[in-house]
Amino acid sequence: MADEDLGLDNLFAQARQKRTALPDDLAVRIQTDAETIRLSRLAPAPRPKPSIWARLVSTVGGWQGLGGLVAASAAGVWIGFSAPTFLPDPANLLTSQETTFFVADLGFDSSFLENTE
Amino acid sequence: MEDLTSHPQDVRGADCFASTLSDDALLRQFADGEAGAARVLTDRLGPRCYSVAMRMLGNRTEAEDVTQDAMMRLWQIAPDWVSGQAKVSTWLYRVTLNLCVDIRRKKTPDRLSDVPEPEDDKASVVDRMQDEARKDALQSALAELPERQRQAVVLRHIEELPNPEIAGIMGVSVEAVESLTARGKRSLTVILTGRREELGYDNGG
Numbered sequence: 001m002a003d004e005d006l007g008l009d010n011l012f013a014q015a016r017q018k019r020t021a022l023p024d025d026l027a028v029r030i031q032t033d034a035e036t037i038r039l040s041r042l043a044p045a046p047r048p049k050p051s052i053w054a055r056l057v058s059t060v061g062g063w064q065g066l067g068g069l070v071a072a073s074a075a076g077v078w079i080g081f082s083a084p085t086f087l088p089d090p091a092n093l094l095t096s097q098e099t100t101f102f103v104a105d106l107g108f109d110s111s112f113l114e115n116t117e
Numbered sequence: 118m119e120d121l122t123s124h125p126q127d128v129r130g131a132d133c134f135a136s137t138l139s140d141d142a143l144l145r146q147f148a149d150g151e152a153g154a155a156r157v158l159t160d161r162l163g164p165r166c167y168s169v170a171m172r173m174l175g176n177r178t179e180a181e182d183v184t185q186d187a188m189m190r191l192w193q194i195a196p197d198w199v200s201g202q203a204k205v206s207t208w209l210y211r212v213t214l215n216l217c218v219d220i221r222r223k224k225t226p227d228r229l230s231d232v233p234e235p236e237d238d239k240a241s242v243v244d245r246m247q248d249e250a251r252k253d254a255l256q257s258a259l260a261e262l263p264e265r266q267r268q269a270v271v272l273r274h275i276e277e278l279p280n281p282e283i284a285g286i287m288g289v290s291v292e293a294v295e296s297l298t299a300r301g302k303r304s305l306t307v308i309l310t311g312r313r314e315e316l317g318y319d320n321g322g
Contacts, residue, residue: 008306011255012274019275020171022163026181030163030188034147034155037192042150 136161140205141198148195155192162206163188165276166213172271173217175256183216203285210278210286214268221264258308266301273298 022030050058057066136157138146143161146154166187170180190212191205198205259267265287272283273294280298284291 008302008309011309015172015255015275016277019164019168022159022167022184023181026167026184027159027163029185030159031156033185033189034159034192035152037189037195038147038150038152038155041148041196 141200144191144195144198144205145200147192148198158191158205159188162191162209165206166209169210169213169271169276170217172256172259172275173214173267174220175253175260179220183213183220186216187213204282207282207285210272210276211288214286218264254309254312255305258305258312261308262301262304266297266304269294269297270301270305274302 057063060066060069138154138157140158140161143154143158147158163184167180167184170183170187171177174180174183187209191209194208259270262270268287269283272278272286273280278286280291280294283294287294287297289297
């Protein structure tokens with residue numbers, strides 16, 4: 001067994017001596033992989049796609065714009081419910097049956113119409 | 118335990134300082150964006166990875182692919198690496214062995230495509246085959262061992278790793294490693310003895 005072990009140990013020793021260095025092209029490939037990963041980590045992360053809500057806010061001019069929009073809408077609702085006295089009632093304006101108008105209001109010389117009578 | 122991380126094989130100029138760092142520290146540096154760390158790690162760990170893959174697979178192209186793949190996984194895991202939990206080399210050996218097992222499982226039983234084309238120099242074919250076989254007697258004998266025995270023998274007797282580290286790599290006890298290497302060596306001896314005659318050792322070769 002000792003002789004057999006000796007032969008095997010010799011083969012192991014030869015195998016250890018024959019341990020090859022990393023082939024140059026393989027070393028380059030490994031380095032390229034490392035560099036690709038390193039640079040991808042250094043680069044800023046891609047921005048996530050904005051949500052529909054974020055895009056809507058952006059369209060109306062950001063949060064300030066949205067605030068103005070909300071304030072204007074609230075004022076509109078308030079005016080609708082409790083209009084100041086000097087404003088005409090919008091409901092009456094819409095449903096008014098009064099269709100009388102004066103030609104003179106059209107803003108041009110209508111005297112020739114008077115001559116025909 | 119011998120510190121296997123202290124034998125960089127190829128260190129160049131600016132990497133001298135990095136070469137004194139542990140694998141752990143280098144991996145952390147790489148995760149922090151230090152380019153030189155990858156170079157030192159490649160020089161230090163790449164050859165071991167490649168050597169094991171060559172012995173496990175006996176095929177240069179496959180060994181190169183496994184080495185590149187294992188190193189790629191190292192670069193990828195760098196930011197998540199927990200220092201002190203395991204040795205980087207232990208982790209890398211384990212990944213390499215697993216990749217080798219995957220490749221061997223994927224291989225079809227038909228290995229005809231791996232056989233090189235015969236050359237015209239017919240007179241020396243037998244001599245050359247015997248010579249190649251002698252040179253690679255160990256490799257061909259290793260190929261006949263069961264997977265786990267081959268892993269244990271390669272790590273113990275070619276990579277010269279201590280048994281506790283082999284146990285960590287293979288996920289078994291130290292006793293199991295001792296048993297695997299002992300059985301592996303016995304099997305190798307039997308295989309090699311049986312081949313002596315067919316390899317022409319008795320003809321003064």
